[in-house]
Amino acid sequence: MEFDGERILDGINLYFNDHEFLTLLGPSGCGKTTTLRIIGGFLTPTSGRVLFDGECINDVPAYKRQINTVFQRYALFPHLDVYGNIAFGLKVAKLSKEEIHERVQDILAVVGLKGYEHRRIDSLSGGQQQRVAIARALVNRPKVLLLDEPLAALDLRLRKDMQNELKRIQQAMGITFIYVTHDQEEALSMSDTVVVMDKGRIQQIGKPEDIYNEPKNAFVADFIGESNILDGVMLADYKVKFFGRVFECVDKGFAPNEPVDVVIRPEDIDFVPAGEGHLVGTVTSVTFKGLNYDIIVDFRGFKWLIQTTDYHGEGETVGIRLNPEDIHIMHKSEYSGMFGDYSSYSAEYDELTEDVADEEE
C-alpha cells in the first residue's frame, strides 16, 4: 500500500479465522488503521489482494461487503436519533418495519441501551455513543466487524467495562472481530490472536501469551509490556553469555557464537542478598506503583527496570538471580539497541505509550 509514493504497508500477509477476536496492535502510524480501511473497502491496495471466503474483494465497494465498521469517534449520524442510527443499515437493506423494530430492540438489549431509542445523539455520553456505534454495526449481522480504536475516547474505568462487554458480545454473537488499538493491555486481555505492527510491517503474530513470553524482536519485547533488553552472545544451545557471565537458558537453535538480544522481564527478576547474586548493582530510583515498586538498578552502567513487591531503598547494593526460564533470547533485528535500556527512565513511562489515538494513519 502506498500513499504519494510513500510505502505505508509492506508485505502484510494475514489470515483471519471465523469467530476469531484478532487485534492489530502497534504505535501511531504503524499502518494498522490503513490495514483496517483496506479490509473495510475504504482504500484500494496498490498491490496485493484481499480475499473473503476465498474470493478477491479488491474491487467490491464498501457498501457491498459483508463487513461493518465501528469507527474511531463513532461517526454517528447527528440528524438521526438512537433508533434511526441503529436502524440505518436495515432500512437501506429494505427490511420490513416489523423486522427492523425487532432487531433494533434485540441489539439495544445486547448493548444495554433499552429505553434510549428516541434520545438525540448529542445528548448521549461517550460510552453510550460508543454502544450505539457498536449496535449500529452489529445489527446488520456482519460476518466480520472492524473496530478502529473504539475505546480510545473513553476514560479508564469505562474502557475496562467496555472491554469485557465487547468480548462478551463477540463470543455471544460468534462474529469475527478485527480490532485496532495501540493499547497493549487491551490487546492482550481481549484477543485470541494479536498482530503486532510497526512501520507498515507485521512484527509478530501469535496468541497473547506467546507474544508476551516469546517476543520475536526488540520492538515487540518493548512494545508489549516492559523489557530489559541486553546484548548477548549465544555460545551454544541453552548457554548465553552477557555481562561477562554465562547463563543457562531455555532457548536453542541459534548459530554458535551468534550475537543476540536478551530479554528479561522486570517482574521475573528476584532480589537476593548482594553476596548470593548472579549480578550485583546499585538501586538508583524507586517508584511506588500501587501493586509493586518500580526499581531501577544500575548494573555496570546499564540500568534495569525491576518490578517487585520488596522495598529496596535508593543507594542500596542489591543482588539478583536469573532463572533459565526468565531469560528469553531473540535474533538481532533492525530494532536491536533501540529499546530496553532504562537509563532515561521516568516515572511516566507507561503513560507515554498511551498517547491519544492518531487519526491520520
Added chain:
Amino acid sequence: MKKNKSILLSAPYILWMLLFTLIPLGVMVFYAFTDPDTGAFTLGNLRDLGLFLPTLGTSVWYSLLSAIICLLLGYPVAYFIAHRGAVAQKILYMLIMLPMCMSFLLRTLAWVGLLETNGIINVVLGKLGLGTVEAIGTSGAVILGMVYNYLPYMILPLYAIIVKIDNRLIEAAEDLGCNGLQVFGRVILPLSVPGILSGITMVFVPAVSTFYISQKLGGAETMLIGDIIEKQFKTSNNPNLGAALSLLLMLMVLVCTGIMNRFGGEDEEGGVVV
C-alpha cells in the same frame, strides 16, 4: 458594576437599533394607521390593502420560484466547490463572490442590454437566422433577474454547510450499505437542510421586496409589491398606504421565515428516502 459595563458596551448597537430600526418602524406603523389628508387615526389604509393582494401573491410566487431555481442551480455548485482541494475552494469561492462586488443596479441593467428587443441576444440570434425572442417585459425575465442577482446568496450558505459534513459520516453510510445515491439521500441531503433553509431565506426575502428588477426587466403585468410601495412614496404621494403595504410585506416575510424555521426544527426524523 458588571451589568453597567455590558450596557455600556452594547450602547452603540442599542442606539443604532433605536435610531434606524425601532423609530422608523414606529413611524411606519404610525403612518399606516393615519389618514393621508386629515392625519387622523384610520383603518382605511388597511382596508385598501385588499386591492393589492394579487400583486403580493405574484411577488411571493416569483420569489419562491426564484428561490427554488436558485436551490436547484446552487446546490450542485456548492457541492462541487465543497469537494475541491483547499486552494481550488478558495478560488471558486472568490468567483462566486465576485459578482456581488459589482453594483446590483449595474448587473440588472446589463441584462436589459442583453434581453431587450434590439439587445445583444436578439442581434446574435438574428445574425444566425434564428429570429428573435421577446424576453424583456415578461415574467421570465423578472425571475431570471432574481435568480441571477441572488444566486450567490444561495450558494454561500449551502457551501458553508456542505463543507462541514464529516467525511466519516459518508464512510459510515457506505459501510452500512448505501450506494452513492443513498449516501446523498440519507446523509448528505438531510445534513444540508440548515443550509438549504438559510439559502432560501436569503434569496426569498430580498426577492419578495425588490422593485428594481421588475421595473427594468418586467412589464406592466409583472408589477411586484415592491413597485407599488415605491410608487406610493414617489408618484402617488400616498406614504400612508405605502407604509401599510410595507407593514403587510414585513409581516408576510416574518410568517414565511417562521414557517421555514419550524420546518427545519421538525426535521429530526430526517431523511428523504431514496
